[in-house]
Amino acid sequence: MEREETADRLGDRLLELDWSVDTVLERIGEEGQRALGRNSTVAADRHLGSADDPVATLTRLWLLQQKVGRAAADAALPGLVDDLTAAGVLNSEGASVEAAVDVRPYDSDDGTRGWVVSDLVNGLDGLPGPARPDYVLGISPASTSLAQMTIRDRIGSALDLGAGCGVQSLHLARHARRVVATDLNPRANELAAWTYHLNDLEIDQRLGSLYEPVAGERFDLIVTNPPYVMSPPGTERLVYREGSMVADGLVEAIVRGSADHLTNGGTLQVLGNWAILDPDRWTERLADWIPPGCDALIMERERLDPYEYIEIWLADAGLAGRPEHAERYREWLDYFDSLGVRQVGMGWLQVHRSGSEVPDLRIEQWPHAVEQPVGPAFAAHRTAVAYARRGDSEILATNWRLASDVIQETIGDPGAADPRHIVLRSQRGFRRAVEVGTALGGVLGACDGELPLGVIIGAVAGLLDADAETLVAELLPRVRQLLADGILVL
Structure with a gap:
């Protein structure tokens, strides 16, 4: 007290x-x-x-x-x-x-404001890295990225899994009636308690690993930036960034276990990384993590070779220039060799408990610029996937329209009568684009919400002197993809 x-x-x-x-x-x-x-x-x-x-x-x-x-x-x-x-x-x-811990003001584009308490900043003015394994990281690019990708719908319950200093809970408390924050690091729970009290928040704090502290409970939203760094066993670990599981086993466990802790329609959002053993089949490996009845959107934002990855985290631990640096580097390389890790992917994972018997799994490399915060795009993706699941007859009977942010780009030779390529590009969210031909371009150009899609395709078929049923069969798969991409909306 x-x-x-x-x-x-x-x-x-x-x-x-x-x-x-x-x-x-x-x-x-x-x-x-x-x-x-x-x-x-x-x-x-x-x-x-x-x-x-x-x-x-x-x-x-x-x-x-x-x-x-x-x-x-x-x-x-x-x-x-x-x-x-x-x-x-x-x-x-x-x-x-002098300060024994860090207290600093925080402000975010979703209106979250207050103060965050953590351990003192590492490496300030060249000082050495973390001095203790239970170091509690403060506001970081990772925590900011997770906050930007989080869906901000009004919900009943949210879980901040591995809450650390508590910054995600500050955001969640703005749109969730109840927030549970867990961490296996007692020091993290202690400093997060300061964060919550400074900001006059009632957060249900619990100590424990992964889903153990919330056994039997379900949430509308789970967010986590877990200790995903894949370091070799037998070395001193920093709790905020390294777990005890092999390779990316911690991220896998979070994804696989999510369905048992999500409400119907609930969503898990993870900022993490994953091992790439076979660059040609990496999506299959991640797809295997997704629980039955769940959709997934996994977007790889960056890919590193083992040398790049290891150098980043050795520097983060304050080992650059220290005598043990070379030995730790070799240990890490040997560890990756033993596991067959050829590359490391880093990015966003979203799992949505849709209940669908035919899950929508989208796993892709997406290093392109996006609109920040990107959370609304993740929310829109869930809606878009539901649109794309509709039956053929329903899709054809619906009055779709191009999203208001979609623009047309044309590419062609100077002086040519017609462009060689026509691209429709979204200016918001994930900023996806699609190249269209004459038929699809004509159909999409007429999608203004006034006429059903089937009527539009029939009219375009008449203009092109094409068979309407054949054109429907040709365009429906493309239309479904455009719905899932958010290019076509209601």
Whole structure:
């Protein structure tokens, strides 16, 4: 209770000072913000100058991880320094105070605002990487990416699986009546509790691995950025990024087990990576993970060779330039060789418990630019798949229209009477495109919601002097794909 009261008082003070992203950005400037993104505090420190007002003090204390004078700390946090020290949030010694954990403002494009508590930022100004296996990562590109891909429909229940510092729960609490947050790392649960109390949120926290803490429960939405890094066994692991399963077994277990914890129509969304053993058959391997009765959309955003992958995570662990770097590198390569890992895919996985006897499984490489946040595109995909499942007669009897963001691009030789290629391209969401010929182009051009598709195809068949039934049989598979792609909508 003392910790909760201290957290409530700290939250009230941060709100009183308006210690927010906008306020801090105004004080440290765009250069300071960008430099902090590169783990350098110099630019922000220079912008703050000699200021010692409360906002400057808190910014130095937590974002720049500098020691501040006790008098300045007391002025910024009146009556709180000793309590925060006792709670392990600050270290206070003599005439100076420094951060023991990270507290920072958070702001997102879906309206989520507040503060997030985690361990201190790694590698700031060249300092070494994580010093403890139970390190709790703060706001990161991965957490931001997961937040951007999450569907924000109003729902009854949501599960933040492997919640870490709790940033996803901040988002989920805005559109889910009930949020459960789990983690197997006790320290993560402890720091996430600070996050929740600072933001005056009631989150059901539970300790445990994978779905164990929610056995027998179902949720409308499950989101997770699990510890997916595939590191060799027998080495010290960082809990926030590495599990104990072989290769990508942790991500596989989350996907395979999802159906038992999703409500009818519920969705699992994962940011993760997967091993590619055979580059020609990688989609088949992932398709095997999908539970019966579930649709899936898996989009590989990036593919790395083992050397690229290993170098990224050795650097993340702070091992670059250290004596053990070469040995760890070799261990990792040997591990991948033993498993037959030839490449690593990284990206998005969505599983939708549709209940369909014929699941829609779409697994593809998609390194192209998308509209962010991309969550609405994932939501639209579920609807689009339902459209594409309709029977032939229903599709033909429906008044479809081209999505409002679709534009036509033509490619041809200069001076030529007709283009060589006509492409319809969506400007929103996943920004998919399709090349169309004369017949399909004519049909789609007339899809404005005024006439049923069957009538339009019949009219185009007449203009082309083609058999209408033959044209229907030719175009229906293309139309289904356009429905699934969101190019045609109701």
